[in-house]
Amino acid sequence: MNFVGKILTVLICVLCVVFATMAVMVYATHTNWRQVVMGDPGGFPKGLNQQLEELKVEKANVEAQLLAASTSLKEEQVMRRDRLTQLETTIDELRLLRSQYETQIQNLKTSEGQAVVTMKSTQETLAKLRDEVETLRRDIREAQQDRDENFAESVRLADLLQQADVKAKRLEGEKIALGVDVTRQRDLLRVHDVNPDQDPAGMLPRVNGLVMAVAGSGVVEVSIGEDDGLKKGHQLQVYRTGGGENRYLGRLEVMETAADRAVCRVMPKFRTGAIQVGDRVTSKFD
Structure with missing residues (x-):
C-alpha cells in the first residue's frame, strides 16, 4: 500500500x-413528543394532557373554596355587625344604668347612715361594669381580628386562583403548539415514505457497503455491521456498477452481524445474477 x-x-x-x-x-x-403530550399510561412522569386535566380540577376546587370562603366571610361580617350593634346597645344601657346609679349616689349622700353602704355597692357595681366593658372591648378586638384574617384568606385564595388560571392557559398553549409540531413531524415522515407509527428500533437505516467474500452455499460477507445499525433479519440490495449503469443482482438477508461485518444469505427468489466480491450493497435505493 x-x-x-x-x-x-x-x-x-x-x-x-x-x-x-x-x-x-x-x-x-x-425526544418522543407524543409521549410528552399524551404521557405514559400508568407511568411517570405524567403527560401534558394529564397535567392540564389535573390543573383544571385544581382550579375548580380553588374556585369552590373561594366561593365558600366569600360566603362565609359575608355571613361572618353580618354576624359581627349584629354583635357590634348589640354590644353598643348594651354599652349605652350600661352607661344609662351607671348614670342612674350616680344619681342615686348623690341622693343617698343626704343620708349619712346609708351613704357608706350605698357607696360601697356603687363601687362594686362600677367594677363589674368596667369588667363587662373590658370584656366587650376584647370581643370587639377579636371580631376585628377575625375579620382581618378572613379577608387575608380570601385574598390568598384569589391569588391561587389567578396563578392556576395562568398556568392552565400556558399549558393549553403548549399543548396546541406540541400538537401542531407532532402533526408536522408525522407529515414529514410520510413524505419521506416512513410510517410514523413504526417502532424506530426496528427500522433499517440507509447504509452502503461492499461484498467482501462469497461462499458457494449462497452466503456472502459484507463490509457493514452492527456499528452501521445492521441487525439480524434486515434485508440488503445487491447491485453492480459498470459502464455507467447499475445492474441489480438480488437481495440479501442478514444472518449474523459483527461490529463492521455481517454474514448474509442470498434470497433465491430475488436473485438475478451471480454475486461477486466488490459488488455493492445498500439498504435502500435512492
Missing part, C-alpha cells in the same frame, strides 16, 4: 468515527 492509500485509509477511519458520533448524538437528543 502506497502513501496515498494509507492516507485514504486513515481518512476513512476518521470519517467513520465522526459519522458514528453524529449518529449517537442525534439519537441521544431525540
Whole structure:
C-alpha cells in the first residue's frame, strides 16, 4: 500500500468515527413528543394532557373554596355587625344604668347612715361594669381580628386562583403548539415514505457497503455491521456498477452481524445474477 492509500485509509477511519458520533448524538437528543403530550399510561412522569386535566380540577376546587370562603366571610361580617350593634346597645344601657346609679349616689349622700353602704355597692357595681366593658372591648378586638384574617384568606385564595388560571392557559398553549409540531413531524415522515407509527428500533437505516467474500452455499460477507445499525433479519440490495449503469443482482438477508461485518444469505427468489466480491450493497435505493 502506497502513501496515498494509507492516507485514504486513515481518512476513512476518521470519517467513520465522526459519522458514528453524529449518529449517537442525534439519537441521544431525540425526544418522543407524543409521549410528552399524551404521557405514559400508568407511568411517570405524567403527560401534558394529564397535567392540564389535573390543573383544571385544581382550579375548580380553588374556585369552590373561594366561593365558600366569600360566603362565609359575608355571613361572618353580618354576624359581627349584629354583635357590634348589640354590644353598643348594651354599652349605652350600661352607661344609662351607671348614670342612674350616680344619681342615686348623690341622693343617698343626704343620708349619712346609708351613704357608706350605698357607696360601697356603687363601687362594686362600677367594677363589674368596667369588667363587662373590658370584656366587650376584647370581643370587639377579636371580631376585628377575625375579620382581618378572613379577608387575608380570601385574598390568598384569589391569588391561587389567578396563578392556576395562568398556568392552565400556558399549558393549553403548549399543548396546541406540541400538537401542531407532532402533526408536522408525522407529515414529514410520510413524505419521506416512513410510517410514523413504526417502532424506530426496528427500522433499517440507509447504509452502503461492499461484498467482501462469497461462499458457494449462497452466503456472502459484507463490509457493514452492527456499528452501521445492521441487525439480524434486515434485508440488503445487491447491485453492480459498470459502464455507467447499475445492474441489480438480488437481495440479501442478514444472518449474523459483527461490529463492521455481517454474514448474509442470498434470497433465491430475488436473485438475478451471480454475486461477486466488490459488488455493492445498500439498504435502500435512492
